Amino acid sequence: MKNDSITVEKQSTGPVSGPVLSTGNHACAEGALAAGCRFFGGYPITPSSEVAELMSKRLPLVDGTFVQMEDEIASIVACLGASFAGVKSMTATSGPGLSLMAESIGLAVMMEVPLVIVTVMRGGPSTGQPTNASQSDVYQVRYTSHGDYELIVLAPGSVQEMYELTIRAFNLSENYRTPVIVAADGTLGQMMEPLCLKPEVVRVERKQPQVPPQEYKPFQVLDEDLVPAMAVAGTDYDFYATGLTHDEMGNPRMDPDSAEKLITRLCAKIRRARTHINDWETYGLEDAKLVVLAYGVNARGVREAAEQMRAEGHKIGMVRLKSLWPFPDELMDQLGRQVQKVVVSELNNGMLIREVERFRHHFNVAGITVPTPVPLRPSEIYHRLLEEI
Amino acid sequence: MFASNRKPILAPPQIKKYYRVIVDSEQCDGCSLCTAFCPLDVLEIGDATNRRMLHYAVVANPLNCLGCEQCERICPTAAIFINEVEGELETLA
Amino acid sequence: MLPQPTSDGNHQTEHPLTGMLNLHRFVFCSGCLIGTVITSLATCLKEENLTARDYAIVSGIGCTGRSSGCFKAPAFHTTHGRAIPFATGLKLARPRIKVFVLSGDGDISAIGGNHFIHAARRNIDICVICVNNSVYGMTGGQAAPTTQLGDITSTTPYGNVEPPFNLVGLAAASGATYVARWPGYDTLRLQKSLRKAMNRRGFSFIEVIVPCFTQYGRRNRKEGSIEMMEWLRAIVDLRVGCLPHEAVLDLNSGLAVCGEFVETDGLGFVENLQKLRERVKEKGAKKQ
Numbered sequence: 001m002k003n004d005s006i007t008v009e010k011q012s013t014g015p016v017s018g019p020v021l022s023t024g025n026h027a028c029a030e031g032a033l034a035a036g037c038r039f040f041g042g043y044p045i046t047p048s049s050e051v052a053e054l055m056s057k058r059l060p061l062v063d064g065t066f067v068q069m070e071d072e073i074a075s076i077v078a079c080l081g082a083s084f085a086g087v088k089s090m091t092a093t094s095g096p097g098l099s100l101m102a103e104s105i106g107l108a109v110m111m112e113v114p115l116v117i118v119t120v121m122r123g124g125p126s127t128g129q130p131t132n133a134s135q136s137d138v139y140q141v142r143y144t145s146h147g148d149y150e151l152i153v154l155a156p157g158s159v160q161e162m163y164e165l166t167i168r169a170f171n172l173s174e175n176y177r178t179p180v181i182v183a184a185d186g187t188l189g190q191m192m193e194p195l196c197l198k199p200e201v202v203r204v205e206r207k208q209p210q211v212p213p214q215e216y217k218p219f220q221v222l223d224e225d226l227v228p229a230m231a232v233a234g235t236d237y238d239f240y241a242t243g244l245t246h247d248e249m250g251n252p253r254m255d256p257d258s259a260e261k262l263i264t265r266l267c268a269k270i271r272r273a274r275t276h277i278n279d280w281e282t283y284g285l286e287d288a289k290l291v292v293l294a295y296g297v298n299a300r301g302v303r304e305a306a307e308q309m310r311a312e313g314h315k316i317g318m319v320r321l322k323s324l325w326p327f328p329d330e331l332m333d334q335l336g337r338q339v340q341k342v343v344v345s346e347l348n349n350g351m352l353i354r355e356v357e358r359f360r361h362h363f364n365v366a367g368i369t370v371p372t373p374v375p376l377r378p379s380e381i382y383h384r385l386l387e388e389i
Numbered sequence: 390m391f392a393s394n395r396k397p398i399l400a401p402p403q404i405k406k407y408y409r410v411i412v413d414s415e416q417c418d419g420c421s422l423c424t425a426f427c428p429l430d431v432l433e434i435g436d437a438t439n440r441r442m443l444h445y446a447v448v449a450n451p452l453n454c455l456g457c458e459q460c461e462r463i464c465p466t467a468a469i470f471i472n473e474v475e476g477e478l479e480t481l482a
Numbered sequence: 483m484l485p486q487p488t489s490d491g492n493h494q495t496e497h498p499l500t501g502m503l504n505l506h507r508f509v510f511c512s513g514c515l516i517g518t519v520i521t522s523l524a525t526c527l528k529e530e531n532l533t534a535r536d537y538a539i540v541s542g543i544g545c546t547g548r549s550s551g552c553f554k555a556p557a558f559h560t561t562h563g564r565a566i567p568f569a570t571g572l573k574l575a576r577p578r579i580k581v582f583v584l585s586g587d588g589d590i591s592a593i594g595g596n597h598f599i600h601a602a603r604r605n606i607d608i609c610v611i612c613v614n615n616s617v618y619g620m621t622g623g624q625a626a627p628t629t630q631l632g633d634i635t636s637t638t639p640y641g642n643v644e645p646p647f648n649l650v651g652l653a654a655a656s657g658a659t660y661v662a663r664w665p666g667y668d669t670l671r672l673q674k675s676l677r678k679a680m681n682r683r684g685f686s687f688i689e690v691i692v693p694c695f696t697q698y699g700r701r702n703r704k705e706g707s708i709e710m711m712e713w714l715r716a717i718v719d720l721r722v723g724c725l726p727h728e729a730v731l732d733l734n735s736g737l738a739v740c741g742e743f744v745e746t747d748g749l750g751f752v753e754n755l756q757k758l759r760e761r762v763k764e765k766g767a768k769k770q
Contacts, residue, residue, distance in 0.1 A: 234579045
């Protein structure tokens with residue numbers, strides 16, 4: 001969805017050498033810097049603290065601002081403020097911190113603020129297992145705030161993807177004036193792999209107002225993408241951004257029509273763009289009758305098991321989701337046309353599988369869902385898959 | 390209630406000035422802070438009502454106004470302000 | 483409606499603050515001094531010739547929370563208690579603009595308490611104006627951390643038994659470099675204080691006592707706006723050089739110490755960070 005007042009251009013990120021060995025958390029920070037992030041408000045939490053640590057080292061060197069706030073709520077709210085001052089902002093946390101940020105995510109949605117939140121998922125509930133991974137925040141990342149809203153959530157599966165999907169997250173957030181969550185997990189955050197930094201990166205800048213300040217209406221949509229132009233503080237534009245239901249001038253409105261209109265637009269803004277937002281990687285789909293669906297670090301074991309089974313002649317395929325929300329209904333419809341069974345593998349007690357089960361009319365659904373904090377072994381997955389065929 | 394009994398001890402200024410008090414009747418909600426803060430009974434809440442059915446402040450004794458601007462400063466809705474006008478002082482009829 | 487212009491020509495036909503304020507957004511009770519705090523701030527901004535590109539107003543939730551929308555400037559109505567971190571992010575990302583937080587006592591000292599003390603500790607260069615009405619007005623008059631001992635509120639129907647905060651002492655102890663308290667009707671001193679706060683570096687905290695006659699007055703004193711202001715004027719004690727922890731605000735016993743309590747100069751957080759950037763970049767340059 002392109003529009004003249006959203007800028008999309010390639011920017012140089014500076015000289016790079018060959019691949020470097022990097023942790024997932026560091027790769028995420030590198031991606032943020034490459035995407036133009038110049039404000040980080042954070043609070044330490046295992047296993048994401050390294051994102052903050054690298055940002056604290058690098059941001060002063062590029063005239064950015066790193067500030068460790070007093071808690072997660074202050075962190076995300078400071079990022080909202082910085083974004084409204086025209087600076088790309090990010091915060092990084094884990095499950096417990098994201099729970100604290102719940103209300104503020106709703107504020108970001110209502111005020112339509114570009115913002116990236118990285119959550120490096122760990123064992124839960126509550127304090128859980130801080131140093132282990134998990135995929136049990138699937139619903140939390142989508143529904144943590146109250147109210148009716150849509151959210152974009154990306155799911156990296158490698159250190160390289162931590163870099164690339166963070167860049168993508170910034171671009172999506174600027175494009176659609178919405179918070180975007182990058183949902184990694186503890187294993188991905190801490191493990192080390194080669195990372196290829198890009199010498200040039202495509203950066204999207206938010207839609208600028210095309211009218212003078214007297215005519216500017218902060219939440220008026222003039223384009224099909226339903227995204228209003230964003231004026232920021234420090235320019236000649238005055239505007240009112242409130243968490244209350246509002247009209248296009250930003251006036252708080254308490255009548256039912258205003259609520260319906262605003263919520264419908266905010267949700268449609270994301271839903272309309274799902275084919276642009278949703279992303280997945282396929283393997284062996286050409287002749288598969290059974291497809292395994294996985295995401296994040298668990299997808300590696302699934303891939304190895306699938307490869308082994310294909311080598312043995314089973315008609316098995318695999319889809320690795322690179323975005324979790326909006327849930328890719330269109331992928332389900334596509335699979336429905338060729339596949340008889342979908343097996344969902346995730347490191348939780350069954351979360352994404354519930355979304356897949358909505359498509360039971362297309363295919364049978366089974367699950368390899370274990371609430372364990374470490375990625376399943378390929379042999380385990382292999383044996384479970386044999387049972388499912 | 391907030392009025393003072395003190396009177397100026399210096400002679401009035403030679404350049405004749407007078408102060409016009411202007412009330413925005415729609416913006417005024419009749420809270421009567423201005424009438425309470427005015428030291429010289431310039432204002433009162435009138436009988437007329439505005440579009441919101443509220444009684445608004447009216448200038449009852451315009452010539453009393455010394456331009457202290459208490460009303461303008463205290464008004465919580467920015468409904469009243471003073472214009473300083475140079476010219477002939479109108480005499481009381 | 484404004485009266486028609488007369489023959490002498492040399493006068494304004496609209497309120498001098500029309501260009502600074504959104505007059506249709508004054509939603510406060512008739513006679514509530516929150517509006518006066520807003521017009522006082524707007525007057526000071528206008529005198530300094532500041533326009534929309536030079537400042538921003540951030541507020542939280544509550545009666546005072548509705549005040550940010552009254553300004554023709556970048557205005558933010560954030561969530562309960564979070565005005566101060568929002569203002570921090572805004573200021574750090576664009577240090578050139580003056581950032582004001584206009585929020586209530588409950589918003590700043592209860593749910594926002596942690597952010598308040600840390601912002602003061604950091605000495606972030608923002609001006610926090612706390613409108614203290616000793617109650618949660620907008621939501622129906624519940625008790626706040628500043629509710630006086632013995633007061634009846636909707637959640638303390640038998641009288642409040644919790645001692646209230648001394649916000650001046652709290653701000654000063656946390657490290658604020660300018661701390662003042664004024665009664666809401668004293669617009670001259672409030673404006674002088676605001677002018678000082680907006681032209682200095684570091685964290686400024688101005689507490690303004692604004693009686694809530696609708697919720698608090700109705701339940702405790704059974705008085706209207708003007709009667710409560712008369713009562714406040716009788717108990718206000720303007721002092722010079724009073725220590726912050728001795729700045730008593732005991733409305734029922736009859737003492738409200740007002741004045742300026744802290745005024746020190748020192749590096750604000752913005753300058754602090756800028757010095758850090760310069761130091762780090764110089765070190766990096768030396769290495770090469």
